[in-house]
Amino acid sequence: MAGGRRRGGGGRRGGPRQHPGTPGTPGPASLPAPLSPAATPAQPNAGAAPKTGRSKKAPEEPAARAPDVDSLGFQAMDRNVPGLSHVILQKLNMKSYEDYKSAMDGRKSGSDFGIRTYFDMFQKMEDTFKFCVECKKLPDALPDPKSLRRCKRCQNVYYCGVACQRANWPLHKKFCKKLKLVALDRLVEWLIFTGDIPFPTDTWTKPAWDVKGWEDWFSMQEQLEEKLGAIVAGRYMTLLWANAGKPRPEDAELRESIRRLVTDFHSRPLTIGLGLRLFGIDPLTRPLTVHVVGASHVETLNTRLTDYDELTRMFPGHQGVEMVMVGVDVVDGPIMRPPLTTLAPRGKVYLSSYKGLYHDFWESHVETKLAAPPDLVVGFHPGFHACPDLLAGWLPTLLLLLGTIACPCSSPCTVSRS
Ligand SMILES: [Zn+2]
Numbered sequence: 235m236a237g238g239r240r241r242g243g244g245g246r247r248g249g250p251r252q253h254p255g256t257p258g259t260p261g262p263a264s265l266p267a268p269l270s271p272a273a274t275p276a277q278p279n280a281g282a283a284p285k286t287g288r289s290k291k292a293p294e295e296p297a298a299r300a301p302d303v304d305s306l307g308f309q310a311m312d313r314n315v316p317g318l319s320h321v322i323l324q325k326l327n328m329k330s331y332e333d334y335k336s337a338m339d340g341r342k343s344g345s346d347f348g349i350r351t352y353f354d355m356f357q358k359m360e361d362t363f364k365f366c367v368e369c370k371k372l373p374d375a376l377p378d379p380k381s382l383r384r385c386k387r388c389q390n391v392y393y394c395g396v397a398c399q400r401a402n403w404p405l406h407k408k409f410c411k412k413l414k415l416v417a418l419d420r421l422v423e424w425l426i427f428t429g430d431i432p433f434p435t436d437t438w439t440k441p442a443w444d445v446k447g448w449e450d451w452f453s454m455q456e457q458l459e460e461k462l463g464a465i466v467a468g469r470y471m472t473l474l475w476a477n478a479g480k481p482r483p484e485d486a487e488l489r490e491s492i493r494r495l496v497t498d499f500h501s502r503p504l505t506i507g508l509g510l511r512l513f514g515i516d517p518l519t520r521p522l523t524v525h526v527v528g529a530s531h532v533e534t535l536n537t538r539l540t541d542y543d544e545l546t547r548m549f550p551g552h553q554g555v556e557m558v559m560v561g562v563d564v565v566d567g568p569i570m571r572p573p574l575t576t577l578a579p580r581g582k583v584y585l586s587s588y589k590g591l592y593h594d595f596w597e598s599h600v601e602t603k604l605a606a607p608p609d610l611v612v613g614f615h616p617g618f619h620a621c622p623d624l625l626a627g628w629l630p631t632l633l634l635l636l637g638t639i640a641c642p643c644s645s646p647c648t649v650s651r652s
């Protein structure tokens with residue numbers, strides 16, 4: 235993005251989450267969220283990886299040899315700012331991407347990397363944004379590393395000097411206002427990890443088809459202002475601004491930021507709900523199974539068992555929905571449990587996972603009836619448009635689905651079975 239990376243602004247794009255009740259120092263899951271490679275722009279999820287033929291894997295072949303898209307996303311930062319991935323590892327006292335990945339998977343704790351205080355955590359996060367967005371120089375490449383100056387308006391991008399700032403302004407001015415919100419959201423996003431966001435939501439008082447946008451959704455939330463107020467006045471919000479190294483914004487700005495992050499949090503379950511409606515699949519008439527294909531840590535890092543419960547509030551009285559996250563980059567956690575062999579429990583959203591390729595999952599679980607065939611298959615940001623290689627990677631999955639499931643739309647369509 236012009237004028238600066240937008241690594242964390244999308245809200246809950248990966249990043250370890252800290253749960254309520256975590257003691258006063260950052261625990262294992264408190265690395266800065268925006269450091270997550272998932273949050274690099276335009277990084278598509280891994281689909282099914284290329285696999286030659288449909289034959290079973292040879293025994294010596296390692297399981298699920300997919301391109302490591304998480305790693306590719308991390309390295310891709312260097313194409314924009316040479317050396318940046320190294321700086322990030324250095325700030326976290328990590329030797330390699332492997333260390334980083336371990337931390338993300340929760341296999342190593344934050345304190346293993348020298349992050350001992352909240353202040354430290356927020357500083358290190360900010361440090362990874364310290365490079366000149368015009369000439370791409372990192373602090374080490376400047377005669378005086380302290381000479382980097384931040385855009386006063388957005389506080390999101392840095393310049394090595396006036397010349398670069400001037401040169402960048404025609405482009406940056408188009409995004410400066412938005413980037414100010416991005417800079418705020420990437421700090422407030424931490425409250426998703428502490429559990430403050432999202433606030434408890436209410437059962438929908440309108441039918442799903444009458445909810446056309448977020449304003450409709452917010453209008454169904456009772457005592458919304460009180461709920462937002464409680465987050466703004468909360469312990470973690472106070473802790474955040476005591477350590478962020480930036481002045482605390484007005485409460486009204488914080489409320490807006492919370493609203494944006496709440497919409498980001500719920501966008502995945504609601505997208506699935508919209509998909510069910512568009513394809514005429516009614517959760518009130520029978521239990522459903524949804525497969526999320528190409529799930530990576532974007533969808534699964536620190537995912538709680540309740541994270542898709544908004545579907546229950548969207549379709550009160552539904553017959554049960556099982557969501558199976560399938561992908562080689564599925565992160566271990568509470569949702570790493572086998573798919574149900576029985577129907578999803580009535581009125582509940584049940585999350586399960588399979589770490590591996592979709593067609594392997596199909597062979598080992600669906601064909602053997604260890605998992606239910608899907609009513610809906612969803613891929614978030616599959617990246618077909620971005621990269622032909624990724625499309626090729628998805629091809630086995632698409633062909634499998636085309637051969638198995640008839641497209642429910644009645645008009646001639648490119649996803650039809652023929
Ligand atoms: Zn510069």
Ligand SMILES: [Zn+2]
Pocket residue numbers: 385386387388389390391406410411413
């Ligand atoms: Zn700016």
